[in-house]
Amino acid sequence: MKLLVCISKAPDTTSRIAFTDGNTRFDESGVQFIVNPYDEWYALVRAIELVEANGGSVTTITVGDASCDPIIRKALAIGATDAVRIDAIPTDSVHVAKLISDYVKDKSYDIIFAGKETIDHNSSAVPAMIAECMGLPYVAFATSIEVEGSSATLNCETTGGINNVTVNGAFVLSATKGMAEQRIPNMRGIMSARTKPLTVVEASNMTASTEVNAFKLPPASGDCVMVDSDNVAELVRLLREEAKII
Amino acid sequence: MSVLVYISTQDGKATKASLEVASFAKNMNSGDVIALVSGDISGDANLGSVGVAKVLHYSDTVTDNSQLSKLTQAAASATGASVIVFSGNNEGKAIAPRVAIAMSAGYVSGVTSLPEGKTFTRNVFSGKATAAINVNSDVSVISISPNSFGIKSEGEEAAVESFSAELGPQGVVLNGFTPTSNNGSVPLPEAVRVVSAGRGLKGPENWGIVEDLANVLGATTACSRPVGDMGWRPHHEHVGQTGITIRPDLYIACGISGAIQHLAGVNQSKVIVVINTDPEAPFFKAADYGIIGDVFEVLPKLTEAIKAL
Numbered sequence: 001m002k003l004l005v006c007i008s009k010a011p012d013t014t015s016r017i018a019f020t021d022g023n024t025r026f027d028e029s030g031v032q033f034i035v036n037p038y039d040e041w042y043a044l045v046r047a048i049e050l051v052e053a054n055g056g057s058v059t060t061i062t063v064g065d066a067s068c069d070p071i072i073r074k075a076l077a078i079g080a081t082d083a084v085r086i087d088a089i090p091t092d093s094v095h096v097a098k099l100i101s102d103y104v105k106d107k108s109y110d111i112i113f114a115g116k117e118t119i120d121h122n123s124s125a126v127p128a129m130i131a132e133c134m135g136l137p138y139v140a141f142a143t144s145i146e147v148e149g150s151s152a153t154l155n156c157e158t159t160g161g162i163n164n165v166t167v168n169g170a171f172v173l174s175a176t177k178g179m180a181e182q183r184i185p186n187m188r189g190i191m192s193a194r195t196k197p198l199t200v201v202e203a204s205n206m207t208a209s210t211e212v213n214a215f216k217l218p219p220a221s222g223d224c225v226m227v228d229s230d231n232v233a234e235l236v237r238l239l240r241e242e243a244k245i246i
Numbered sequence: 247m248s249v250l251v252y253i254s255t256q257d258g259k260a261t262k263a264s265l266e267v268a269s270f271a272k273n274m275n276s277g278d279v280i281a282l283v284s285g286d287i288s289g290d291a292n293l294g295s296v297g298v299a300k301v302l303h304y305s306d307t308v309t310d311n312s313q314l315s316k317l318t319q320a321a322a323s324a325t326g327a328s329v330i331v332f333s334g335n336n337e338g339k340a341i342a343p344r345v346a347i348a349m350s351a352g353y354v355s356g357v358t359s360l361p362e363g364k365t366f367t368r369n370v371f372s373g374k375a376t377a378a379i380n381v382n383s384d385v386s387v388i389s390i391s392p393n394s395f396g397i398k399s400e401g402e403e404a405a406v407e408s409f410s411a412e413l414g415p416q417g418v419v420l421n422g423f424t425p426t427s428n429n430g431s432v433p434l435p436e437a438v439r440v441v442s443a444g445r446g447l448k449g450p451e452n453w454g455i456v457e458d459l460a461n462v463l464g465a466t467t468a469c470s471r472p473v474g475d476m477g478w479r480p481h482h483e484h485v486g487q488t489g490i491t492i493r494p495d496l497y498i499a500c501g502i503s504g505a506i507q508h509l510a511g512v513n514q515s516k517v518i519v520v521i522n523t524d525p526e527a528p529f530f531k532a533a534d535y536g537i538i539g540d541v542f543e544v545l546p547k548l549t550e551a552i553k554a555l
Contacts, residue, residue: 013487014506017374026371037488093353094346119372119487119510123355128311128343137417138311140340153421157482159254159263159335160433161425163309167418177488178481209352213365213378224520224530229539232547235519236555238535243517245496246439246463246552 001056001147003047004107006100006114006126007075007083009068010036013119019215026120026215028067035071038115040078041182042175047113048079049180050147056110057081061103063088063096069198076193077185083196088203092210093121097129099203105134109170111152116141116176124174131172139165143178247277250327251298252318254337258288263333263392263436265296270395271331272297273360282321284308287406294404296397302409309420311337313413315344320411322349322385334389335435342389352381358394372487372510391514392436393493426482431466434485439465439496440515442485443473446501446522446541450478455545456500462552468492470502486511500541504529521545 011017011031018027035044047058060075060083062068072083086103090096104112114127124140131138141157151168157176185193227235239246249271253264260268260283271279278299283291285307293301302321308314318341322330330345332338334356346353354366361367364381366388434440441460447453453467460467467483474484485492487507497515501522502508509532512518520533521544530536537544 011371013372013510017371019375041488093343093355097343097347121370122372122491123343123353124339125343125346125353125355128340129347129353131312132315132344132347138340138344139418140311141336157336158423159261159337159435161423162482163423164421165418166421171417177484207382209346209350209383210354210379210381213380215370216376216378218374218376221532222534224533224536226530226536226538229537229544232537232544233551235535235537235548236551239496239517239519240555243496243534245517246555 001051001054002109003051003056003058004104004109004112005039005044005047005058005060005075005080006112006130007039007044007060007062007072008036008118009033009062009064009071010119017217023214023216024212033067033071035074036115036118038117038175040075042177042179043113043115044075044078044080045180045183046145046175047111050145054147059084061086061100063090063099063203065089072198073193074185076196076198077189078183079189081196083198084201085198086201086203091208093123093125093129094209095206097126097133098206100126101130101133102204103201111170112136112172114172114174116174127172127174134172137167137171139167139171139173141176142173143176145173145179248325248327249274249276249279249329249331250318250322250325251279251281252330252332252338252341253281253283253291253293254333255283255286255291258286258291260291260293262397262432263335265292265397266392266395267331267333267390268293268298269296269397270360270390271329272400273398274329276329280321280325280327281404282318282409284314284317290404290406294401295399297401298404301404301406303406304409304411308413310416310418311340311344312417314341315348316413317411318345319348321409324409328385330385330387332387332389334391338389342387346387349385349387350383351385351387352383353387354379354381355389356391357388358391369514372491373513391493393438393495426480434466434468434483434490434492437466437492437494439463440468440485440492440494441465441498441500442468442470442502442512443500443541444470444502445472447473452542453479455542455549459498459545459549459552462549463496465496465498470508499529500545502529503527504532
């Protein structure tokens with residue numbers, strides 16, 4: 001099995017969110033970066049499990065500058081075979097998907113994995129776009145995958161339920177909770193990750209189809225109005241008359 | 247000028263999420279709203295009532311996102327639509343990015359309010375910030391964050407025209423569907439009211455008081471991650487960073503401390519009520535209304551008080 005996993009750098013969940021350059025860029029100073037959790041916990045770990053069971057290789061691919069290398073090494077420490085980094089600052093999901101598709105198109109991967117979204121941009125767009133660029137089937141929000149020969153059966157979350165689907169031949173999937181459990185890299189993994197191949201590829205230029213006009217932080221939330229636990233009727237009154245919500 | 251909206255139906259009628267998409271499109275004031283429907287349709291699928299001018303109907307049921315993408319492209323070309331609008335539910339998020347690539351269009355996911363020109367606002371960083379995104383291409387493809395705009399009624403019956411297109415091969419075959427929403431309640435991503443509970447409930451046998459409150463409010467039930475992980479409640483009820491992101495009008499959190507990962511999934515709720523015994527629970531900082539108290543005492547009282555309205 002030849003598997004590819006798209007790995008993105010994301011700010012740690014507890015990061016302070018601030019912006020710079022006239023509020024057009026995320027302020028990375030002092031921010032701890034992690035492998036995007038959906039890419040790591042669900043996509044990467046499940047791909048590694050499949051290769052452990054069936055043989056083959058797991059390659060990770062990332063669009064980003066050298067600041068991504070630590071999180072790529074983390075993915076290698078967890079168990080990826082090798083890694084590719086396309087050397088470009090990602091501008092939007094179309095940009096990322098096209099760069100990945102261009103690199104991957106003649107490399108015949110069996111399955112391309114990604115997390116269901118990144119925790120910074122939350123677009124859920126890149127895997128679907130890769131599928132379209134490459135003319136491949138796409139299974140979104142997959143919670144499980146079993147592979148038999150060239151056919152895969154998956155469960156995936158849809159509105160109000162779970163779809164069970166089958167796909168033959170190469171395809172793209174986005175992974176969500178249920179796919180696999182988080183793996184902590186062991187010392188052997190961390191040591192071997194240092195010498196696993198990380199190929200850096202030059203990116204072609206392209207015109208951006210979208211651009212950030214401005215980021216904005218939400219207005220500071222007002223104070224919480226405390227209601228006495230013996231006076232539940234007051235809460236109901238507030239919800240009805242002040243919040244006008246019931 | 248026209249706006250094309252992608253519509254899902256249930257029993258031949260547009261779903262709530264789809265009516266919201268059509269209503270949003272109408273209020274963009276960017277020309278006629280044309281709706282694309284595939285599979286079962288009953289009358290105009292209620293689409294005229296939210297301002298749709300015309301419904302294009304493809305008679306076969308299509309489930310593969312590659313084929314649905316091709317169908318949408320064909321409808322967009324036939325109508326010359328400058329904006330194509332999807333719901334930001336799982337179905338829309340699987341199709342819309344494909345359409346954007348195929349049409350060389352810019353894509354903005356999870357839009358939360360009406361655009362200004364070609365600038366669309368969306369939530370980023372799990373609801374901790376918003377971004378205004380400019381689309382540079384001629385055609386814009388967007389998906390709307392569910393329950394961000396609402397449904398505004400206007401208009402008469404819409405005309406329904408049959409539509410056909412070449413869809414290409416089916417990439418993904420649907421074998422079956424297992425519903426997860428409890429007793430027909432609104433699915434969490436679309437829910438207007440949500441009652442959620444955490445470890446403070448002490449065990450799955452105590453969920454009756456949560457369900458009673460949800461019932462009187464017409465709310466959907468949800469839970470925190472530990473509760474889902476311990477198997478007290480099904481995984482599909484888990485809201486938070488790694489679970490479902492919701493944006494109801496009212497979110498009532500019972501016995502949930504409010505870890506940052508939980509807040510990431512619920513902080514777009516319009517009104518948050520927190521009930522917790524621990525006055526130091528971080529959730530109170532993100533709440534609009536709080537009660538420091540035992541859920542086992544407060545919830546039944548709250549249920550009775552709402553029933554009495």
